[in-house]
Every structure is written in C-alpha cells, then in structure tokens.
Amino acid sequence: MNEPILPITDVDKSLSLEDFDRDMDDLADGLEGLPILPQDFSRKDIYSDHD
Secondary structure, three states: OOOOOOOHHHOOOOOOHHHHHHHHHHHHOOOOOOOOOOOOOOHHHHOOOOO
C-alpha cells in the first residue's frame, strides 16, 4: 500500500510532481477529522508564556 519512508539522505532528487502530490495525499490521509486552526492563529498562540 504505502511505500516506506526513507531517511533524508536516501531521497531521490528527481521526484516528479505527480509523486510529490501522491506522497502529500498519503501523508494527509486520515487527517480530515483534525480541528482547523482559527484564522487569527499566530506564533503568539504557541509561545504565549514567553516574552
């Protein structure tokens, strides 16, 4: 089904756009149920306890 993920050193630099799109679709598969971030989400939301 899904191809194994290779270490970054083994990445084929001749990846086609179609292969890239397929890989991104595979990566996103099953993430549809995650909540969507608010439109005004920013770094301040992540680092709210830092100045």
